[in-house]
Amino acid sequence: xxxxxxxxxxxxxxxxxxxxxxxxxxxxxxxxxxxxxxxxxxxxxxxxxxxxxxxxxxxxxxxxxxxxxxxxxxxxxxxxxxxxxxxxxxxxxxxxxxxxxxxxxxxxxxxxxxxxxxxxxxxxxxxxxxxxxxxxxxxxxxxxxxxxxx
Amino acid sequence: xxxxxxxxxxxxxxxxxxxxxxxxxxxxxxxxxxxxxxxxxxxxxxxxxxxxxxxxxxxxxxxxxxxxxxxxxxxxxxxxxxxxxxxxxxxxxxxxxxxxxxxxxxxxxxxxxxxxxxxxxxxxxxxxxxxxxxxxxxxxxxxxxxxxxxxxxxxxxxxxxxxxxxxxxxxxxxxxxxxxxxxxxxxxxxxxxxxxxxxxxxxxxxxxxxxxxxxxxxxxxxxxxxxxxxxxxxxxxxxxxxxxxxxxxxxxxxxxxxxxxxxxxxxxxxxxxxxxxxxxxxxxxxxxxxxxxx
Numbered sequence: 001x002x003x004x005x006x007x008x009x010x011x012x013x014x015x016x017x018x019x020x021x022x023x024x025x026x027x028x029x030x031x032x033x034x035x036x037x038x039x040x041x042x043x044x045x046x047x048x049x050x051x052x053x054x055x056x057x058x059x060x061x062x063x064x065x066x067x068x069x070x071x072x073x074x075x076x077x078x079x080x081x082x083x084x085x086x087x088x089x090x091x092x093x094x095x096x097x098x099x100x101x102x103x104x105x106x107x108x109x110x111x112x113x114x115x116x117x118x119x120x121x122x123x124x125x126x127x128x129x130x131x132x133x134x135x136x137x138x139x140x141x142x143x144x145x146x147x148x149x150x
Numbered sequence: 151x152x153x154x155x156x157x158x159x160x161x162x163x164x165x166x167x168x169x170x171x172x173x174x175x176x177x178x179x180x181x182x183x184x185x186x187x188x189x190x191x192x193x194x195x196x197x198x199x200x201x202x203x204x205x206x207x208x209x210x211x212x213x214x215x216x217x218x219x220x221x222x223x224x225x226x227x228x229x230x231x232x233x234x235x236x237x238x239x240x241x242x243x244x245x246x247x248x249x250x251x252x253x254x255x256x257x258x259x260x261x262x263x264x265x266x267x268x269x270x271x272x273x274x275x276x277x278x279x280x281x282x283x284x285x286x287x288x289x290x291x292x293x294x295x296x297x298x299x300x301x302x303x304x305x306x307x308x309x310x311x312x313x314x315x316x317x318x319x320x321x322x323x324x325x326x327x328x329x330x331x332x333x334x335x336x337x338x339x340x341x342x343x344x345x346x347x348x349x350x351x352x353x354x355x356x357x358x359x360x361x362x363x364x365x366x367x368x369x370x371x372x373x374x375x376x377x378x379x380x381x382x383x384x385x386x387x388x389x390x391x392x393x394x395x396x397x398x399x400x401x402x403x404x405x406x407x408x409x410x411x412x413x414x415x416x417x418x419x420x421x422x423x424x425x426x427x428x429x430x431x432x433x434x435x436x437x438x439x440x441x442x443x444x
Contacts, residue, residue, distance in 0.1 A: 039357055042359070068368075
């Protein structure tokens with residue numbers, strides 16, 4: 001089958017751009033699988049896992065923190081609020097972010113946007129989950145330091 | 151011929167200027183690096199967002215009269231709005247004047263009533279001095295702006311378009327190409343320009359999840375804001391690049407001038423010494439002749 005072009009762009013940078021066979025994305029109405037020649041679609045994304053499948057290569061797992069996806073028959077464009085590949089996720093930072101978000105939600109200090117804190121919590125949980133699973137399958141050795149958030 | 155002392159004073163003055171230019175060059179160079187990096191790394195998102203916006207606009211256009219969102223509305227253009235990005239400060243070569251000239255040429259060529267939002271003190275000062283219609287001004291935007299710094303501008307532009315005060319909104323900003331080249335650019339922000347690309351879906355029925363209204367309500371204002379933000383980043387990177395280059399030129403010119411002045415100073419000094427020697431020799435000669443005559 002002819003591949004489909006996939007671009008994953010976060011606010012800070014282009015995270016991924018290549019021809020792929022399938023994209024699995026966390027749509028607002030549920031997990032979506034996109035194959036080439038998919039009907040035109042525009043959807044909101046929730047924080048979750050994005051999987052990119054390519055022939056002859058391992059699946060690529062990414063954590064996305066919400067955003068939008070536009071699908072055309074020959075291309076998928078994902079405009080993410082944040083996106084990192086599993087091997088780029090910094091576990092310590094994600095853990096710290098989770099604790100911060102939890103604390104905010106627990107204490108609810110004035111001036112804190114609760115909805116934002118909830119999204120932040122969701123995002124950090126997704127990051128942790130994906131990073132932990134990735135580390136587990138690699139015996140804890142990640143390729144490392146590339147592409148950390150600035 | 152200036153005296154040696156006058157030239158020396160002049161050299162001191164030029165040397166001061168060179169030092170100031172050098173300091174400003176260094177500051178601009180470091181700001182420039184940061185601004186360029188920020189601009190280039192957020193550019194892909196802005197470009198993709200624009201592509202998505204345009205494809206949505208196309209869908210809306212093909213929708214046969216059903217208006218999916220007010221920001222997609224194509225009206226007869228009676229009033230034009232322009233957001234003009236300039237710097238707060240000068241000493242950056244022709245950066246500000248190039249942008250202002252391009253923007254003014256543009257609005258005049260439209261032959262329609264227009265009004266302008268001035269972002270940046272230089273543009274504001276110019277427009278006010280020459281009596282252009284400025285409806286709002288935003289100055290003092292930091293060198294590393296966040297979305298929050300720009301969202302009032304976006305709010306204003308989007309509201310004015312929605313209530314019909316403006317039927318088209320343009321961005322006039324200097325787009326960053328590289329350190330030596332920056333290009334004043336006019337881009338239509340609203341209503342979104344639909345583009346026809348090959349390979350784009352021809353069917354009207356895009357699937358929207360959760361539904362068209364919810365998606366467009368979220369996407370359109372947000373991506374529009376993003377374009378306004380990116381234009382600011384481009385403008386800042388261009389400004390710092392232009393300033394760095396202008397200051398480098400100033401420093402080099404000053405250094406050349408110092409070399410020239412030093413040469414004339416030495417000449418003047420030598421001439422003075424020669425003259426003195428001649429005086430002494432002449433005096434001594436006169437003295438010996440006088441003694442011999444006795």
